[in-house]
Amino acid sequence: MADVEEMLDQAREMPYGEARSILLEQALKAAAHDRELAFEVRLELTEAYQYGAEPAKSFATFSRSVAEYDADPGRWSDWHTYSLLWQFKWIASDMRRFPEIPLQRAYDALEEMERRYTQAGYGSHAIHTQRTYVAEHIGDRAAADEWFHRWQTTPRDDMSDCEGCDPSGKVWHLAWMGRDEEAIELAAPVVAGHLTCHVQPQGILSNLLLPYVRTGRLEAAAAAHLRAYRLVQGDANYVDDFGDHMEFCALTGNETRGLEILQRELPLLDRSPTPSDRMHFAGCAALLLRRLEDLGHGGLTVRRDGSDVPLDRLRAELESDARDLAARFDARNGTGEQTRRLEARLAAEPLVEHLPLTPHARRVAIPVTQPVAPPPPPAPPSCSTWPRRPGGAATSTPPSPRGSVTTPSAARRTGGARTRSGWRPSWKASRRRPCGCGSARPSCTGRRATRCGGRSRSAGSACSPRTWLWWRRPTGGCSRTATRAGAAARCPAWPRPTRGPAGPRKRSPRSRARRRARCCHCWPSCRSTSPSRWRRPARPGRR
Incomplete structure (x- = not known):
């Protein structure tokens, strides 16, 4: 079992992701004959799945951990009990994100979670949080507002989300209810850096993007976008947040920036942690592509799966994907909330014409490759009048670019x-x-030949401009x-010297x-x- 302990220590030092999950899976297989060690490894593996963008795998490990715990509750330490109860929040939250799971099972999980928390002596602060999320998901505003009030008035306890994550959920609810000013005021400590964790402040900044714009705080919105996206770029756990950033770019005149984000993060769409995240990403990306088409860039292509996909075709695919998922959620929930949100997002119009992301930024026009006609040949200089004999009317002369000199x-x-x-x-x-425009005065015709450009020409022929x-x-x-x-x-x-057999001509x-x-x-x-x-x-x- 020393090898298993060593593998556990090694996994805890690794970042969340596929490598850490694989190592813990190997440790769980090696600890199959040690019940207590296997229980501990299984708890670690559930956490790795949650933070490694694989929450669907955590249902099996969590169910097995609950069964092991219930078989002999007195055998496990307080740390084991606390860890198992904490993971109840993850599972209850993930159940609403998968349309394959019936909504009633999510309600049953919340009932079981409340019963266990009460037996362990914990409060109901975390219970009200999860019930608020479910009410928001199905579109029941009255119930969501009631559970949110209980969430705010119930004292915090050891099972409550951390002080950085708890305001993030409240900010999302307030923005969903149209209370942007309250949301911004509530998020101030987290934005200032006083309350943070490993998923904050990037999470709460993503929730504040549109409230900042709607309240006229454009500089704060630009700073929030740049700061948050820099922290989440390329992380599959934040597929949902990528949708928020693309929606922000589409509604603030930063379609070029949004297209860059879409091209960079599009491969992560197939690795979305949950169908809910995939639906949100696809809907926001379709909005961005519609805005690009409205601006006249429908001929662009986006790289996907090794091939260039036309923009209009990709938009149709993303819209279809998002609508299918929204219909599945609504069929499971018995409401039309997800479809209503999606259609409102797809039809959204810009909130501002252009929001500069930096003080010196300008709106960048996306270049479109088009055949360019060759420029017409330059017209020769011309003179409208000719000088007359002394005593006649004054006439104009061909202009010299830098003045004229007569030897x-x-x-x-x-x-x-x-x-x-x-x-x-x-x-x-x-x-x-003769005139430099190529024409000659009638009086010059027939006169003796003049030296023009090193060649002998008649006075009536065109004169090289360099010998005017x-x-x-x-x-x-x-x-x-x-x-x-x-x-x-x-x-x-x-x-200019010319080279010959004997060198430059002097x-x-x-x-x-x-x-x-x-x-x-x-x-x-x-x-x-x-x-x-x-x-x-x-x-x-x-x-």
Whole structure:
């Protein structure tokens, strides 16, 4: 039996889950010939099933423990008695969560639980708690309110839920009755961290999500959602709570966040602890998917069982599953409460347009992959009018992106004048240059060929934008702070070396200066390498 004791100690150090349950099952098999040790292992195994998301298995172990206890009550210690009576609450609560179990058996279990508690000297505080839950489940508001009043007025005892869990059930009841302010006030000590346990405050925060929103406490609602979901994420024991969080996201404009939760927790739906939890999860997920369809995202898919399921098909499956379970519960209970709740949830509308979960959060639009048409080709620049001879009406000229520059040599060749801001070409020079928009003046047709982009073209042909020689230069010209690298980055006429058999082609300083002078962007910044006869007059304050 030393091996069994060692296995028990090892299991108690493990977290709740399948591994702990399997180890206890092995210990129970090894302790089959020791009655007292097997009873103790069975109690541990019932607890492991309850907190390991396998409550259906706990019915068998609990029934066997009750039979062993009743066979010889005086043989067991006070700890054994206390543990067995405490587990009565788990079993009585789980009976209403399985539609296969008749409702009358749940009432009978409560009667048996009350009788045993009275014999052991305990009060009825826990009894009133469980009766309140049953009345809420079948939709009897009058009975639920009566049992809730007794629950609140009966003194607590050793069989009462812990001080962190007991307010959680009361908060759910008050929210169900529409008394949100009372629910928030009652939950304050648990939310503040004064009363907690290993299932709190995440449980009570999930119950407070919608009461916070309905009372306008939006920041508290966002904080409760983030804090609670962080604690329960990926835990199969909280499938019911995942539904609360998806419903919260669907009703507060956080459909993107809700879709992330659904995709992450959807595999746990098939491992739901009880059918009641599965029904709640499926109903809230269907609400979320409906909201996504209403927003125009019906073409999305959700990954499930190794395949991508269209959103509309998944919604139909979840709605059907939830409705089937609700109908089974109502048939067992003889009421229509579960179906009424489900239909009200599926038809719910948002409580607020958008509730930011963080101070800097924005509503994220879910991207939908759609074919994008190629952008149309950019239209060439055009000029509406042409410059006229001196004395005529003023005309507009094609705009330069960063100002215009006319080289001094070109201005002198055409009779231009020297001004304080630079050289201004004459009308003769402007007439000989084709327009940068690709069209040509009629008067230019038939004139001699001009150098355009390194190729010989007629004056009437299209002119490359990089070789425009503007006839007017705005005051200021190019930026004085331009650098050689910056000019090369934005100047298409900047000389770029080409590699050949003998390496990069080199240009003489004079050739580079002339080539740079053709561009309207870089000539002022290249003044230091230009011939001396091209130097511009110094501006005031420039050295």
